[in-house]
Amino acid sequence: MTNLRRLALVPLLVAVALGLSGCETLSGIFTSTDKDKLPGTRISVLALERELRPNLESVETQIILPRPEDTAVWPGAGGLSHHAMHHLAIGDAPKRAWTVSAGEGSGLRNRAFAEPVVAGGRIYTMDADGIVTAFDAVSGKRAWRVDTAPEVEEDNAFLGGAICIEQNRLFVTSGAAQVLALDATTGKEIWRVAVETPIRAAPTVNAGRVFVVTIENEVVALAADTGRKLWNYSGSPAQTILLGGSAPAVDGGVVVAALTSGELVALRTDNGVALWNETVVAVRRTEAAASLPDIAARAVIDKGRVYAVGQSGMLAAIDLRTGRRVWDLPVAGIHEPWVAGDFLFAISLDSEAICVDTRSGRILWVTQLPRFEDEKNREDRIVWAGPALVSDRLILVGSTGEALAVSPYSGAVLGKIELNETSSLSPVFANSTMYVLDDDGDLSAYR
Numbered sequence: 001m002t003n004l005r006r007l008a009l010v011p012l013l014v015a016v017a018l019g020l021s022g023c024e025t026l027s028g029i030f031t032s033t034d035k036d037k038l039p040g041t042r043i044s045v046l047a048l049e050r051e052l053r054p055n056l057e058s059v060e061t062q063i064i065l066p067r068p069e070d071t072a073v074w075p076g077a078g079g080l081s082h083h084a085m086h087h088l089a090i091g092d093a094p095k096r097a098w099t100v101s102a103g104e105g106s107g108l109r110n111r112a113f114a115e116p117v118v119a120g121g122r123i124y125t126m127d128a129d130g131i132v133t134a135f136d137a138v139s140g141k142r143a144w145r146v147d148t149a150p151e152v153e154e155d156n157a158f159l160g161g162a163i164c165i166e167q168n169r170l171f172v173t174s175g176a177a178q179v180l181a182l183d184a185t186t187g188k189e190i191w192r193v194a195v196e197t198p199i200r201a202a203p204t205v206n207a208g209r210v211f212v213v214t215i216e217n218e219v220v221a222l223a224a225d226t227g228r229k230l231w232n233y234s235g236s237p238a239q240t241i242l243l244g245g246s247a248p249a250v251d252g253g254v255v256v257a258a259l260t261s262g263e264l265v266a267l268r269t270d271n272g273v274a275l276w277n278e279t280v281v282a283v284r285r286t287e288a289a290a291s292l293p294d295i296a297a298r299a300v301i302d303k304g305r306v307y308a309v310g311q312s313g314m315l316a317a318i319d320l321r322t323g324r325r326v327w328d329l330p331v332a333g334i335h336e337p338w339v340a341g342d343f344l345f346a347i348s349l350d351s352e353a354i355c356v357d358t359r360s361g362r363i364l365w366v367t368q369l370p371r372f373e374d375e376k377n378r379e380d381r382i383v384w385a386g387p388a389l390v391s392d393r394l395i396l397v398g399s400t401g402e403a404l405a406v407s408p409y410s411g412a413v414l415g416k417i418e419l420n421e422t423s424s425l426s427p428v429f430a431n432s433t434m435y436v437l438d439d440d441g442d443l444s445a446y447r
Helices: 003-008
Strands: 095-102 117-119 124-128 131-136 142-145 163-166 169-173 180-182 188-192 204-206 209-213 218-223 229-234 249-251 254-258 264-267 274-279 301-304 305-310 313-319 327-330 336-341 343-347 352-357 362-368 372-373 379-381 384-388 392-398 402-407 413-418 428-430 431-439 444-447
Touching: 117 163, 117 428, 124 163, 163 204, 180 209, 204 249, 209 254, 218 254, 249 301, 254 305, 254 428, 301 336, 336 384, 402 428
Parallel strands: none
Antiparallel strands: 095 444, 117 124, 124 131, 131 142, 163 169, 169 180, 180 188, 204 209, 209 218, 218 229, 249 254, 254 264, 264 274, 301 305, 305 313, 313 327, 336 343, 343 352, 352 362, 372 379, 384 392, 392 402, 402 413, 428 431, 431 444
């Protein structure tokens, strides 16, 4: 196994290494055979302080999902600014249409944190060295490429940054403590401003405002047209954090930022006044990785609620207006939960795929996925990014170099598709196409 692939098995921790999990094979959208399907009951069997189990105490809930709908844009990390993308559409049997180099991938010196964004018939990427590239979304032909990193000493790494887009402006955050706006048509720089500390999370843009969160837990709002600082909010810093960060969620005049201290803070988008803050920290877990309070996963806003999962072991639903906790579950995760209709899907750090009824907080099913490529010797941890609900499949990509599909109705593993390379970033979807930016820095389209 190459150093790069081993690096892909580390889910972006500063002080500790983590692992998620993997599995096998799909019918319909990918391919499957009976021998590839996982046997047994879909319940966690990990020797932890607790086991996730479906709640079977009341009448069985029928999982009814919204109809799949296509989208022409994927403007930021997590999709739209509220991160609630519900049920997307893709073809029945997607195949790789093209693969292009998007620049420097994740390595020992730098890591790529930026998920691609799609708008106006183009897909945009940012590599580990801060180079932003625009491609034609249909053909993969390169339109332009711009180096956004400032001039630094050769030994310094760029380390971080991501992108989002609104109204033909591409916004770029930087591990060099800068925020930029580029013309999405030409790549020409419109403005560049400095912030106090580096930013390793994607920006979120909504209604003419760009929201960023620095590694010191400062939330900053900038004017999208000029870069002028509108307001800032200072949260409590954390001593040990995940290497990365989560884009804030914005909806209904409220921005919700997940901080490395384990706090969720809700702020007014117009003036930054705090509405409430809540912690997503559990103290039950004893693993070293789970002791970090960091919230690496993006929060999701949907139907007046905020859904967030913390690294330390808590998945919570919180009322957007009051900050009142509606329910919580002992789930640890570093990837954004996916909400569709009245149901939430997530992947835990213990390699469990789960479905939750958002109305009650009841767990409806749990699927245990293998955690190691070598299960016998418990070696080579498998890391999955996702899930995303697309055409009645939950799609995950990961360190096995595969995209995995799981039934959202039962948790059954349906199938897989071979990818170019391992991927630490969640796929993005637009115009019935799945785009995957892998750890080698290659961008592939599947349709």
